[in-house]
Amino acid sequence: MLYSCEQKRYTYKTFKHEVDSIAASLLELGFEKNDRFAVWLPNTSENVTMTYAASKLGLIKVNINPAYVERELEYCINKVGCKGILLSPSVKSIDSLSIFRRLVPELDQQSSLPGELSAKAVPTLKHVILTGEQISVPGTHSYVDLLKRGAQTSHTKLTERQASVDPDSAVAIFYTSGTTGQPKAATLTNFGMLNLVRAQWELLSPFYSCVCVPIPMFHIFAATSGVLNVAVANCKVIFPAVLPDTVATMRAIHEEKCTALIGAPIIFSDILMHPDRKKYDLSSLVYGGSGATSLQIDFLRQVEKEFPITRMVQGYGMTENASLLTSGMWAGDDDSQRRLGSLGRCMQGLEIKVVDQQGQIVPIGQQGEIWARGYPIMCGYYGDPEKTAETLTPSGWLRTGDEAKMDEDGYLYFVGRQKEIIIRGGVNIYPIEVENTIIEHPSVAQAQVFSIPDQRYGEEVCAWIILKPNVPKCQTQDIQNFLKDKLAFFKIPKHIRFVDKFITTPT
Known part of the structure; x- marks a missing residue:
């Protein structure tokens, strides 16, 4: 494996050594099978290492978008009751540590040892692990130190734990974003x-x-x-x-x-x-x-x-x-x-x-x-039997x-x-059909089509459009005229807005 941004290269041997080292340290910290462990990281070597370490220990790795802020992070941790979290102090321009400190002010208020966190906002969270070489925050573990410690300890208990992990047990949680409601915790084996x-x-x-x-x-x-x-x-x-x-x-x-x-x-x-x-x-x-x-x-x-x-x-x-x-x-x-x-x-x-x-x-x-x-189908949505059913x-x-x-x-x-069907005056319209046709216009790079409320028809067709760079500007009428001989009249967007980017869900 190669992490270009970190200038790190791993062989299978060196990767296994790092996985076993961090897994051995987590075992010493008292993590049990089926404990949920949050990873709030971008594409880093530590993220991949934790994927395999969690699997060896029978933990459930909870994958969290590194762009999330306090409220979203709090939801993801509490939804599944995470016992530990791994994070980087910063991700590009995102000050992740400051975000986490605002969520868990107890880090700055307590003189507790690492592993003894007691936070009002995230009560199940006990262990906070920080990546990076020069970071030292009271009440947290250093990922680098855990690696060194795990490399120096016997891996006998780790081997025993790995042998006891059921292959049909849960290994990962991924939050699925809907267009409405809170994310659901899809759990995979x-x-x-x-x-x-x-x-x-x-x-x-x-x-x-x-x-x-x-x-x-x-x-x-x-x-x-x-x-x-x-x-x-x-x-x-x-x-x-x-x-x-x-x-x-x-x-x-x-x-x-x-x-x-x-x-x-x-x-x-x-x-x-x-x-x-x-x-x-x-x-x-x-x-x-x-x-x-x-x-x-x-x-x-x-x-x-x-x-x-x-x-x-x-x-x-x-x-x-x-x-x-x-x-x-x-x-x-x-x-x-x-x-x-x-x-x-x-x-x-x-x-x-x-x-x-x-x-x-x-x-x-x-x-x-x-x-x-x-066999790849999820076990269900963690903590949501109704949504699972x-x-x-x-x-x-x-x-x-x-x-x-x-x-x-x-x-x-x-x-x-199914949820994206536009019902205009009782007639079903599929946004993807309209999007595909709009994109045929030589000046259009991308299009998103959706419904907006309409007093007469119930729903009306609306389109957001991103134009290609360095092309003549388009007007609403230009797009509508282009579509007239390609789509039935009721499929042509009544409302069109030209934008620089789309608003999307994380997944």
Whole structure:
């Protein structure tokens, strides 16, 4: 593994030594199986090390977005009752330690020893561990000191603990962001996550000799397709920056001759549109995997041509199933329509069906909700039996809330999300269809379509649009005129706003 921003390189031997050292120290601190341990870090070596240390000890690693502020951090810790937390004093311009001190003023008020924290806002939290060489805060542990201490102690007890961990036990919690309500704590198992990664590796091994992972580790996509790769695959994993950085990503691909790049669509579009792209040699890339949202087939072909990348594919999945349900890799090079235009076919170890509102399978080519079942599916939402029951059926099917069609060979074609349907005057409109059409305009880079209340129709169509750089300005009427012969009149946005960026949920 390589952490470009830290200038750290790990072999399997050195990585195992660090994992065992920190795990041995955590064991000495009194962490028990199933204790929840929060990691509030960006893409750092300590984040990956804690993933494996927690698994060895039977802890449940709680992944928290490093951009969260006090209220969000407090919720994430208390929702699952974290006993420990690992954080960095700062993340770029974010003063994480100050945020934490505002949440836990007891750090500055108490003379307690590390491990004896008693905080009103987060009562279950006892251990605070800080990364960094020069940091010393009363009542906290130093990650560096714990590493040194663990390296000098016997690992006999660690070996015994690891042998007692049930592979079906919970190993990680990822918070899923909805558009309404508080995040839910999706809980995944050792067995489910590792075997999904193994299935990915069997499908992608010809392309994964060196994979670049610029996406954040608190996101399930990076956790499975990046962090856990080293457990099942003989490949080099590159983390180019602590936070998303287009130049750092291009530099890492150029210098390390990466063969694979994974990320959300914005990773690929930012590289494609970057003015310095041609300063870097990206031709070593033979695979590009994108998820998190559906992409336009023309955009994928453009990426293949201009990066260049030998093979771009889309995948489909969600946090609740450890990231990947389907992959376009099943389609051959000569079947670009399926490889680029569909969400792909079901991964090994999973089964998928498309159902109607009664849960009955719909005919081939008919629209319905995607349901999935298999070992990667979550245990449930931690502490939320009602929400778990709403999402998982008694027979283990995950209701995704996403609408799709399936062809005769099992390939899925995304239609939209049930909660994103706009109902205008009783007529259903799928935002993704409108978005895809708007993006065909030569001046448009990205579009988001959603509903706003309307006194007459109940809901009206609204669009936020990001224009490409250095193009003539567009007006609302320009976009509406462009859409007139491409969409039915009721699908054309009545309200259009041009923006510099979108407001999105963390995951």
